[in-house]
Amino acid sequence: MLRGRAGYFELVKVLGLTDFKLRFSTSILGYLWSVLKPLGIFFVLYMVFGRMLRFSADPLYRDKLLLGIFIWGYFSEASTAGIQSLLGKSHIISKVYFPRSIAVLGASINYLLTFGINLCIVAVFFAVDGVGLNRYSPLFLLYVAELYLIVLGISFLLSVAFLRFRDLAEIWTILITAGFYATPILWPIEEIRDPFYRKLLYLNPMTFIVEYSKRVLIEGRIADESGGTGVFLAGNAVILAVSLVLLGGGFLVFRRSSPRAAEYI
Amino acid sequence: MIEVSGVSKTFTIPRERKVTLREHVLGLLLGRGMGVEPLRALDGVSFRVHRGEFFSVIGKNGSGKSTLLKIMAGIYAPDAGGVKLGGTLSPFLELGIGFNPELTARENVYLGAAVAGLRRREIDRLYDRIIAFAELERFQEQSLKNFSSGMKVRLAFSVAFMVDADILLIDEVLAVGDAGFQQKCYDVFRRLKGEGKTIVFVSHGMNDVKQFSDRVMLIHEGRVVSLGAPEKVIYDYQLLTAHEEEKRIAMAARARAPEEFTPPADETRWGSGGASVERVSFADGAGRGKHVFATGEEARARIAVRFDKPGLAPVQVTVAVRRSDGLTVMETSSGPIEPRGAGSRALELVFRGIELLAGTYHLDVGISSGEGRREPYDFVKNAGSIRIYQDSRGPFREASGVACLAHEWRVG
Numbered sequence: 306m307l308r309g310r311a312g313y314f315e316l317v318k319v320l321g322l323t324d325f326k327l328r329f330s331t332s333i334l335g336y337l338w339s340v341l342k343p344l345g346i347f348f349v350l351y352m353v354f355g356r357m358l359r360f361s362a363d364p365l366y367r368d369k370l371l372l373g374i375f376i377w378g379y380f381s382e383a384s385t386a387g388i389q390s391l392l393g394k395s396h397i398i399s400k401v402y403f404p405r406s407i408a409v410l411g412a413s414i415n416y417l418l419t420f421g422i423n424l425c426i427v428a429v430f431f432a433v434d435g436v437g438l439n440r441y442s443p444l445f446l447l448y449v450a451e452l453y454l455i456v457l458g459i460s461f462l463l464s465v466a467f468l469r470f471r472d473l474a475e476i477w478t479i480l481i482t483a484g485f486y487a488t489p490i491l492w493p494i495e496e497i498r499d500p501f502y503r504k505l506l507y508l509n510p511m512t513f514i515v516e517y518s519k520r521v522l523i524e525g526r527i528a529d530e531s532g533g534t535g536v537f538l539a540g541n542a543v544i545l546a547v548s549l550v551l552l553g554g555g556f557l558v559f560r561r562s563s564p565r566a567a568e569y570i
Numbered sequence: 571m572i573e574v575s576g577v578s579k580t581f582t583i584p585r586e587r588k589v590t591l592r593e594h595v596l597g598l599l600l601g602r603g604m605g606v607e608p609l610r611a612l613d614g615v616s617f618r619v620h621r622g623e624f625f626s627v628i629g630k631n632g633s634g635k636s637t638l639l640k641i642m643a644g645i646y647a648p649d650a651g652g653v654k655l656g657g658t659l660s661p662f663l664e665l666g667i668g669f670n671p672e673l674t675a676r677e678n679v680y681l682g683a684a685v686a687g688l689r690r691r692e693i694d695r696l697y698d699r700i701i702a703f704a705e706l707e708r709f710q711e712q713s714l715k716n717f718s719s720g721m722k723v724r725l726a727f728s729v730a731f732m733v734d735a736d737i738l739l740i741d742e743v744l745a746v747g748d749a750g751f752q753q754k755c756y757d758v759f760r761r762l763k764g765e766g767k768t769i770v771f772v773s774h775g776m777n778d779v780k781q782f783s784d785r786v787m788l789i790h791e792g793r794v795v796s797l798g799a800p801e802k803v804i805y806d807y808q809l810l811t812a813h814e815e816e817k818r819i820a821m822a823a824r825a826r827a828p829e830e831f832t833p834p835a836d837e838t839r840w841g842s843g844g845a846s847v848e849r850v851s852f853a854d855g856a857g858r859g860k861h862v863f864a865t866g867e868e869a870r871a872r873i874a875v876r877f878d879k880p881g882l883a884p885v886q887v888t889v890a891v892r893r894s895d896g897l898t899v900m901e902t903s904s905g906p907i908e909p910r911g912a913g914s915r916a917l918e919l920v921f922r923g924i925e926l927l928a929g930t931y932h933l934d935v936g937i938s939s940g941e942g943r944r945e946p947y948d949f950v951k952n953a954g955s956i957r958i959y960q961d962s963r964g965p966f967r968e969a970s971g972v973a974c975l976a977h978e979w980r981v982g
Contacts, residue, residue, distance in 0.1 A: 323677070
């Protein structure tokens with residue numbers, strides 16, 4: 306084939322940048338929408354749950370809500386785009402050979418880029434509320450990395466299947482909505498008193514990511530309510546394992562099924 | 571340079587295309603199972619293309635040409651067999667791959683070239699040449715959606731042919747662009763050939779194939795039927811298509827009831843009345859009605875003439891045989907025909923061994939007064955049609971032209 310690694314890298318870059326440009330080129334506010342959308346959701350939810358219903362007495366509730374919404378926003382958009390990445394590139398896939406993983410990688414990088422920029426907005430809000438950096442803050446980068454691996458794993462796992470079962474798009478929308486309520490974004494996890502439900506919620510890997518991100522960035526602690534760090538470390542091991550298994554499994558499935566991708570289009 | 575060995579590919583085509591999960595589940599529940607029809611697109615295809623060769627692949631629609639090209643390009647994975655490439659490859663299966671209408675010409679060049687495998691540095695270097703070849707210097711910063719289709723094609727072509735690969739796969743692209751641009755494309759072909767590029771070309775245009783190819787391969791129903799010098803393979807292809815056409819016509823002739831033409835009353839018909847063409851039909855030597863004949867077969871045109879005015883002087887019937895493109899093959903007139911009261915008379919124009927070669931022929935039928943200033947009573951354009959085929963086993967199988975005049979060869 307006409308290209309080595311560098312050529313493929315070029316393709317990932319060009320496809321990613323083009324998608325990025327196209328996502329925003331046709332609207333007047335353009336890129337701003339990727340910030341305005343989660344911000345809008347934040348203001349609605351904050352008014353309802355933070356002010357009117359008073360879910361939490363925590364003065365930092367709104368910062369936690371904001372962080373949760375941005376993390377979830379990234380997860381939902383990036384995974385949806387990842388699942389649809391092969392179909393979105395079908396006009397190229399059916400005409401040119403390139404490793405199919407490039408289409409998936411291109412989509413995932415595109416959204417990671419947006420997420421990175423959006424986090425700067427979150428930082429501004431944090432600064433206003435006096436939430437600064439602490440010695441545990443760098444751990445957040447680890448969670449972003451793991452989140453990225455999870456998104457990539459899901460994309461690999463489902464993008465080929467999506468070519469054959471278009472229902473996946475609808476199913477995924479429902480799962481994303483369900484996931485939003487099954488993750489401690491609106492509600493603080495401390496409010497879940499029933500140990501059964503608390504355990505149940507921790508079956509959701511996103512619970513770890515959102516909860517621990519809030520802890521290390523906003524609360525600046527890694528110990529849990531009882532003061533021990535053992536649970537936290539175990540939790541970190543779980544996220545790492547989940548993200549690696551998802552990525553590995555997803556990639557294996559992808560490698561086996563993607564050579565036929567062009568035929569399903 | 572390229573070695574294709576034993577490549578087979580079967581597609582499974584769902585009987586009813588199931589796209590959503592619900593359809594799959596329903597299909598399973600109702601016991602229709604995974605209703606698939608295997609379609610054998612390629613069946614043990616092997617060949618070699620040498621370095622610097624211009625190699626054409628021909629075949630009818632659905633013969634497997636495009637599947638073969640896609641397998642060579644790595645887009646489809648073969649079920650069996652393999653493809654070995656001795657060099658870099660530029661798959662050029664369609665123009666404008668990756669182009670996006672929202673982007674400018676410049677952005678599309680970079681995108682298209684990246685899809686084709688170029689690196690940023692190479693694109694930077696080639697950019698001006700690409701734009702110049704496409705003659706789009708003035709429109710570089712305009713978005714593609716504002717381009718005419720000709721401009722888009724030119725841009726796509728330029729991008730595709732600037733890619734510097736050892737092997738090019740080209741699928742039917744010459745049917746685009748105006749004559750001037752097509753000429754430029756031919757020049758590019760010659761240049762690429764001169765540079766020693768290996769080119770695999772899939773086309774229906776036999777002239778292009780003949781003009782450029784070193785060797786040609788004919789694929790039929792997924793198998794290699796013929797491979798070799800262009801003239802020989804193109805001849806085989808023409809024989810194949812002629813044979814199929816003949817089979818199709820013969821089947822149509824059997825299946826369809828003999829056609830009978832009742833002349834219409836519209837602008838294709840004129841005359842002063844008095845006598846009129848009532849009906850035109852065709853029959854073979856045994857009097858069986860039909861309208862498809864083999865060259866050399868006896869064919870009869872049956873014309874019913876009606877006399878509408880009593881006491882008419884003898885009339886003359888004229889028949890013109892025209893090919894579908896309008897060429898008049900012959901025109902002939904009968905002798906005077908006596909009217910028989912106010913009624914009809916049946917005429918037969920008999921061709922003992924019709925000498926027309928394959929094609930569709932129309933008959934214009936006219937009736938005029940037999941004497942004096944030949945007043946036209948009725949003139950009907952396209953009063954009837956016949957189809958002629960050349961039997962591939964008969965003596966006329968290789969004749970071409972309008973008609974095969976009776977002849978013989980004598981060697982002194």
